[in-house]
Amino acid sequence: xxxxxxxxxxxxxxxxxxxxxxxxxxxxxxxxxxxxxxxxxxxxxxxxxxxxxxxxxxxxxxxxxxxxxxxxxxxxxxxxxxxxxxxxxxxxxxxxxxxxxxxxxxxxxxxxxxxxxxxxxxxxxxxxxxxxxxxxxxxxxxxxxxxxxxxxxxxxxxxxxxxxxxxxxxxxxxxxxxxxxxxxxxxxxxxxxxxxxxxxxxxxxxxxxxxxxxxxxxxxxxxxxxxxxxxxxxxxxxxxxxxxxxxxxxxxxxxxxxxxxxxxxxxxxxxxxxxxxxxxxxxxxxxxxxxxxxxxxxxxxxxxxxxxxxxxxxxxxxxxxxxxxxxxxxxxxxxxxxxxxxxxxxxxxxxxxxxxxxxxxxxxxxxxxxxxxxxxxxxxxxxxxxxxxxxxxxxxxxxxxxxxxxxxxxxxxxxxxxxxxxxxxxxxxxxxxxxxxxxxxxxxxxxxxxxxxxxxxxxxxxxxxxxxxxxxxxxxxxxxxxxxxxxxxxxxxxxxxxxxxxxxxxxxxxxxxxxxxxxxxxxxxx
Amino acid sequence: xxxxxxxxxxxxxxxxxxxxxxxxxxxxxxxxxxxxxxxxxxxxxxxxxxxxxxxxxxxxxxxxxxxxxxxxxxxxxxxxxxxxxxxxxxxxxxxxxxxxxxxxxxxxxxxxxxxxxxxxxxxxxxxxxxxxxxxxxxxxxxxxxxxxxxxxxxxxxxxxxxxxxxxxxxxxxxxxxxxxxxxxxxxxxxxxxxxxxxxxxxxxxxxxxxxxxxxxxxxxxxxxxxxxxxxxxxxxxxxxxxxxxxxxxxxxxxxxxxxxxxxxxxxxxxxxxxxxxxxxxxxxxxxxxxxxxxxxxxxxxxxxxxxxxxxxxxxxxxxxxxxxxxxxxxxxxxxxxxxxxxxxxxxxxxxxxxxxxxxxxxxxxxxxxxxxxxxxxxxxxxxxxxxxxxxxxxxxxxxxxxxxx
Numbered sequence: 001x002x003x004x005x006x007x008x009x010x011x012x013x014x015x016x017x018x019x020x021x022x023x024x025x026x027x028x029x030x031x032x033x034x035x036x037x038x039x040x041x042x043x044x045x046x047x048x049x050x051x052x053x054x055x056x057x058x059x060x061x062x063x064x065x066x067x068x069x070x071x072x073x074x075x076x077x078x079x080x081x082x083x084x085x086x087x088x089x090x091x092x093x094x095x096x097x098x099x100x101x102x103x104x105x106x107x108x109x110x111x112x113x114x115x116x117x118x119x120x121x122x123x124x125x126x127x128x129x130x131x132x133x134x135x136x137x138x139x140x141x142x143x144x145x146x147x148x149x150x151x152x153x154x155x156x157x158x159x160x161x162x163x164x165x166x167x168x169x170x171x172x173x174x175x176x177x178x179x180x181x182x183x184x185x186x187x188x189x190x191x192x193x194x195x196x197x198x199x200x201x202x203x204x205x206x207x208x209x210x211x212x213x214x215x216x217x218x219x220x221x222x223x224x225x226x227x228x229x230x231x232x233x234x235x236x237x238x239x240x241x242x243x244x245x246x247x248x249x250x251x252x253x254x255x256x257x258x259x260x261x262x263x264x265x266x267x268x269x270x271x272x273x274x275x276x277x278x279x280x281x282x283x284x285x286x287x288x289x290x291x292x293x294x295x296x297x298x299x300x301x302x303x304x305x306x307x308x309x310x311x312x313x314x315x316x317x318x319x320x321x322x323x324x325x326x327x328x329x330x331x332x333x334x335x336x337x338x339x340x341x342x343x344x345x346x347x348x349x350x351x352x353x354x355x356x357x358x359x360x361x362x363x364x365x366x367x368x369x370x371x372x373x374x375x376x377x378x379x380x381x382x383x384x385x386x387x388x389x390x391x392x393x394x395x396x397x398x399x400x401x402x403x404x405x406x407x408x409x410x411x412x413x414x415x416x417x418x419x420x421x422x423x424x425x426x427x428x429x430x431x432x433x434x435x436x437x438x439x440x441x442x443x444x445x446x447x448x449x450x451x452x453x454x455x456x457x458x459x460x461x462x463x464x465x466x467x468x469x470x471x472x473x474x475x476x477x478x479x480x481x482x483x484x485x486x487x488x489x490x491x492x493x494x495x496x497x498x499x500x501x502x503x504x505x506x507x508x509x510x511x512x513x514x515x516x517x518x519x520x521x522x523x524x525x526x
Numbered sequence: 527x528x529x530x531x532x533x534x535x536x537x538x539x540x541x542x543x544x545x546x547x548x549x550x551x552x553x554x555x556x557x558x559x560x561x562x563x564x565x566x567x568x569x570x571x572x573x574x575x576x577x578x579x580x581x582x583x584x585x586x587x588x589x590x591x592x593x594x595x596x597x598x599x600x601x602x603x604x605x606x607x608x609x610x611x612x613x614x615x616x617x618x619x620x621x622x623x624x625x626x627x628x629x630x631x632x633x634x635x636x637x638x639x640x641x642x643x644x645x646x647x648x649x650x651x652x653x654x655x656x657x658x659x660x661x662x663x664x665x666x667x668x669x670x671x672x673x674x675x676x677x678x679x680x681x682x683x684x685x686x687x688x689x690x691x692x693x694x695x696x697x698x699x700x701x702x703x704x705x706x707x708x709x710x711x712x713x714x715x716x717x718x719x720x721x722x723x724x725x726x727x728x729x730x731x732x733x734x735x736x737x738x739x740x741x742x743x744x745x746x747x748x749x750x751x752x753x754x755x756x757x758x759x760x761x762x763x764x765x766x767x768x769x770x771x772x773x774x775x776x777x778x779x780x781x782x783x784x785x786x787x788x789x790x791x792x793x794x795x796x797x798x799x800x801x802x803x804x805x806x807x808x809x810x811x812x813x814x815x816x817x818x819x820x821x822x823x824x825x826x827x828x829x830x831x832x833x834x835x836x837x838x839x840x841x842x843x844x845x846x847x848x849x850x851x852x853x854x855x856x857x858x859x860x861x862x863x864x865x866x867x868x869x870x871x872x873x874x875x876x877x878x879x880x881x882x883x884x885x886x887x888x889x890x891x892x893x894x895x896x897x898x899x900x901x902x903x904x905x906x907x908x909x910x911x912x913x914x915x916x917x918x919x920x921x922x923x924x925x926x927x928x929x930x931x
Contacts, residue, residue: 300766307763314752314759321752325745332738339731346724349886355893362900369907387763486771493774494925497918504915511911514904521897 090198094132098197098212100190102126103182106142125186127193129212137213143168145211145218146189152207152220153196158403158466159473161396161481162202163195200480267413271406274413291471297478298401305394312391315384319377326373333366358518365514369507376503383499386492390485397481404474407467414460421456425449543643543803543898554580554649556664558594558642561634571595572634574641578664586665593668596621599641601675605659606648611820611873612880613654614888616647617809632794636802643806653880713825721885722818729811736804743797750789757782770928777924781917792910799902803895810888817884821877828870835860835867 103123122142129137150165166188193212197203210219340359347353425446432442560575578590599618607615619640622628645663648654662674757779764775838860845853 304763304766307759307766311756311759311763314756317752318749318756321745321749325742325749328738328741328745332735332742335731335735335738339735342727342731346720346727348720349889351886351889351893355889355896358893358897358900362903365904486767489767490771490774490925490928493778493921494929497778497921497925500918501915504911504918508908508911508915511904511908515901515908518897518901518904521894522901524894 090203092200093197093203095197095203095212096130096132098130098190098193099128100125100186100193101128103186104140123182123185125189127212139212139215141211141218143185143189145220146192148218148220148222149207149211151222153202153205154399156205156207157202157473158407159400159470159477160199160201161393161400161477163192163199164392164395164399165192270417271409271413274409274416294471294474301394301397301478301481305391305397308387308391308394312387315387319380319384322373322377322380326370326377329366329373330370333363333370336360336363336366339363361514361517365510368510372503372507372510376499379499380496383492383495386488390488393481397477400470400474400477404467404470407463407470411460411463411467414456414463418453418456418460421449421453425453543639543895552580552582554578554582554585554655556642556645556649558638558645561638563629570629572629572637574638576645576664584661590665592664592666592671594663594671596637596641598663598671598675599644602648602659602663603644606654606657607816609657609659610653610880611824612817612877612884613651614810614813614817614884615654616644616651617806617813618644619809632797636798639798639802640806711826711829712822725811725814725818729808729815732804732808732811736801736808739796739801739804743793743801746789746793746796750786750793753782753789754786757786770924774921774924774928777921781921785914785917788910788913792906795906796903799906800899803899807892807895810892814888817877817881821874821881824870824874824877828867828874831863831867831870835863838863 103125105121106124108120108122122144124140124142127137127139127141131137146165147168150162153162166185196208202208207220336359340356340363343352343356343359347356428442428446428449432446555578557577557579558574559577561572562574563570564573565571573593573595576592576594578585578592579588581588603615603618606613619637622633648657648660654660663671666674759779760782761776761779764772764779766772767775838856842853842856842860845856850856
């Protein structure tokens with residue numbers, strides 16, 4: 001489900017690289033001291049050159065602080081290029097790697113039928129795919145295409161836990177720059193495609209293959225053709241309402257999908273009536289969801305979702321707290337650097353010079369600790385992200401469950417329809433036998449009714465088949481969810497812990513050095 | 527010279543940062559301990575036990591215990607400031623302005639520690655330790671103390687709170703007075719000028735460092751809190767999982783809560799042994815500024831008197847030349863004034879001399895204080911880091927079991 005590498009080694013973390021001598025030149029003219037967080041670019045991604053003009057008199061070597069992350073994966077080290085390597089998919093996926101990049105603005109030509117004069121601009125993204133049977137594809141898609149893909153998958157794979165697509169809305173983008181937004185979207189789209197590719201069923205779908213490989217316009221029909229469906233529905237509605245003939249019946253070919261707007265207005269009304277009847281425990285015995293195992297699991301999933309939500313929230317708060325403490329530690333270090341510099345410049349007595357070097361010693365340690373925290377956090381975010389991802393997955397589960405209920409509702413509605421059709425047929429037949437020689441119009445009606453019944457029977461069988469199919473999908477997906485979740489959570493815990501250990505060890509050694517260097521003051525006191 | 531040999535006879539609750547008096551005779555060691563809340567409502571206050579151990583003849587007996595409150599300490603400080611001009615009087619902790627914080631355990635402990643340090647600094651200062659007021663403070667019964675305190679309050683027409691306000695007013699005037707902005711009449715001593723600017727800039731730097739230290743304490747508390755919340759949430763999440771994985775979650779949650787406590791503890795340690803010394807440093811600098819005000823005033827006084835005396839002398843000569851009857855009176859006045867002038871000059875010079883000694887002591891003292899504070903800080907951080915590493919490490923075998931099962 002996650003498709004991320006999950007191998008973890010418990011090797012000893014690599015020993016911190018040999019540290020530079022921390023002698024700070026006391027007469028070093030310090031230009032404006034530059035706090036770690038002030039410049040726009042993240043120094044971890046773009047480490048300053050050794051001869052950088054800013055920073056501290058003798059900045060701790062970045063090699064001290066940056067070393068292989070402890071989560072055991074080989075994902076991008078912080079000194080890699082600014083965009084991390086795209087997530088690889090699962091070992092069974094036909095796709096090795098999918099990346100989304102190179103956002104470009106394009107102009108939509110003013111179409112003749114377009115209601116909007118002139119053209120509108122939109123962003124397209126380059127989708128590069130490496131396939132397992134070695135191949136490489138590159139296509140351009142816009143966000144609307146992703147929506148189409150998602151809709152088609154939802155239709156074709158009812159009952160499956162299909163990874164939810166990124167939101168349409170931008171929400172808090174008032175503050176965000178266009179560039180940031182595009183980057184966020186790009187990142188989200190990339191993750192989305194990777195997750196799709198990693199899904200055992202969806203990953204092999206034609207829809208996805210077409211999306212990733214077909215050049216030019218996306219050859220998937222957009223599901224919601226609002227105008228035609230409304231027109232279509234309006235035309236059919238009167239005949240359906242008057243219940244005339246076989247055209248009134250819902251055909252088997254239609255029950256494969258839940259009732260949506262447009263065409264299926266009448267069906268929607270019927271099913272709504274049915275669900276109300278179900279709720280009120282109406283006359284007909286409803287088809288109860290008797291699968292107790294399913295109900296239990298559903299409850300468990302709901303419970304899981306709730307706990308995931310809380311845990312996800314707290315994980316975010318934890319990460320923020322780690323970030324804050326790291327920042328403050330850095331500010332503290334900065335303040336002490338300034339003090340040290342000041343005392344050095346103004347020193348009249350030796351005691352001042354000694355104190356100045358103590359200040360700088362502490363400042364250096366504090367700054368290193370601060371950078372450590374930042375690194376720690378970057379890794380923590382990656383691990384704890386598992387919680388957020390599974391929370392997002394709950395949406396897919398809800399969809400799958402509602403696929404099931406709507407399929408069930410269709411079955412129930414059809415059964416109820418059949419019931420009333422049979423009753424009408426019986427009544428009509430009973431009435432016509434009373435008339436000697438038969439009543440030609442009535443007989444005709446009875447035959448039409450029988451035809452409708454036949455169609456409805458077929459539809460019912462189809463609906464039941466569909467329902468069973470979805471049930472099975474639900475079941476196997478739930479199993480997969482449990483299995484993969486176990487692996488992913490285990491990986492998360494391990495990664496989180498190993499990460500914490502690594503950085504705590506490092507911090508301990510940084511401070512141990514200061515303890516050693518200042519131990520004379522404690523001895524004096526005793 | 528402050529002797530640093532420890533005093534085996536001193537109570538264990540004496541703050542480790544308090545300078546211990548010399549063990550060889552004579553010795554004088556004080557402990558401030560056992561804070562107790564007395565009184566009700568608005569009148570409520572904290573009283574402390576002050577235990578004095580000494581072999582000095584001026585003091586009654588080997589050990590004496592008295593009960594003192596914060597305003598008694600303020601009285602002592604004010605008296606010392608009044609009598610020992612030129613000496614950097616050890617600073618007192620501030621009066622709390624936030625009502626509900628006034629009786630929090632943390633605040634009381636911080637104050638107790640600060641008072642202990644204060645009284646010991648006074649008791650080990652070569653000049654201040656000889657103060658009669660110190661003896662009164664350490665020895666007299668509570669009624670005598672109260673009488674002395676309220677009497678002084680009357681004379682000075684100010685209460686501790688007012689003094690702070692006055693001090694603040696003085697602070698703002700200090701810049702003018704000390705930096706000689708008010709009048710062009712100031713001593714032109716380049717070394718002293720340098721010192722003045724040093725002190726003023728130092729205060730700014732220290733205030734910043736202290737601010738960050740205080741913030742760091744808060745961050746520790748916040749991290750502790752979120753670890754606790756996170757631990758709880760993880761435990762609940764683990765309940766959704768079965769068997770070994772569920773257990774692993776539960777253990778992780780417990781460790782998280784455990785570490786939360788460690789963080790709260792470290793926050794407290796940071797506050798007492800790192801942030802407080804920095805605050806103390808700031809206060810010490812402010813005390814120096816007050817001394818600088820005294821020096822400036824003394825300088826101006828001796829200068830004014832010297833000028834006035836000169837004029838009087840000229841006037842006297844004139845009168846004597848004119849064989850005026852008023853010459854006798856004038857001569858008498860002149861002699862008086864001259865004596866005053868010489869006295870003022872002596873006072874001023876004494877301040878100058880004392881200050882030069884004090885500044886050396888101050889620098890040495892602060893290097894030692896900061897060194898110790900850094901040591902405690904680093905020790906605390908190291909300890910915390912080790913606890914964190916150990917706690918998480920203990921989970922690894924359990925996680926290993928999960929993956930194999």
